[in-house]
Amino acid sequence: MVKWRNGEIPLNIDILSENNRLAERNRGYFEGRQVVCLNLVSSPGSGKTTILEKTIASMIARRKIFVIEGDQQTARDAERIEKSGAPAIQINTGSGCHLDANMIQLALKKMEVTAGSVLFIENVGNLVCPAMFDLGEEKRVVVISVTEGDDKPLKYPYMFQSSHLCIINKTDLLPYVDFNVETVMANARQINPTLEFLLMSAKTGEGMKQWVEWVEGLKD
Ligand code: MG
Ligand code: ZN
Secondary structure: OOOOOOOOOOOOHHHHHHHHHHHHHHHHHHHHOOOEEEEEEEOOOOOHHHHHHHHHHHHOOOOOEEEEEEEOOOOHHHHHHHHOOOOEEEEEOOOOOOOOHHHHHHHHHHOOOOOOOEEEEEOOOOOOHHHHOOOOOOEEEEEEEOOOOOOHHHHOHHHHHOOOEEEEEOHHHHHHOOOOHHHHHHHHHHHOOOOEEEEOEOOOOEOHHHHHHHHHOOOO
């Protein structure tokens, strides 16, 4: 479990331990069906939904894909995903600002995720508390876009610490912004030395091939 640097856990310990128990059940469900589950986390507007649309387009011929979309309101992202050809279910968290393992369990009762598929969970755009909530995913993928500050890993260390892969998205905009790729990588490695990086422009397709290979290379 991720702890804050000063040793405090700012959320009720009972909530988190109950969440961890449910996350383990989800993990068992995924393992039993050889489903690869990925939890995509980021600030709002980093391009997660566009990444998923492009990912579905390039993988769907080889692999069944399912998506759980988390947002406070609207079904807009789930509608976009379904247009790109993958079944999607929208979870609206209302005033809540993260997905938890129980919400995933309820979604799995409504959407039959078939054996051998990939399940992408697009978390609520928020770099803070989604870091604390294990959903039972195999890997956590943090997306940062180059329109954000390259000090984000230092400001939101728990998210970068708990992630396995960092996608640096919107690289097509690099010539127009003061975002230093080397700086963000160095900052993130201070927090998490084993974090992997992938440069991507979901718009131009840069990095998409490497990303799809990374997903398809995960043991299921
Ligand atoms: Mg989205
Ligand atoms: Zn929250």
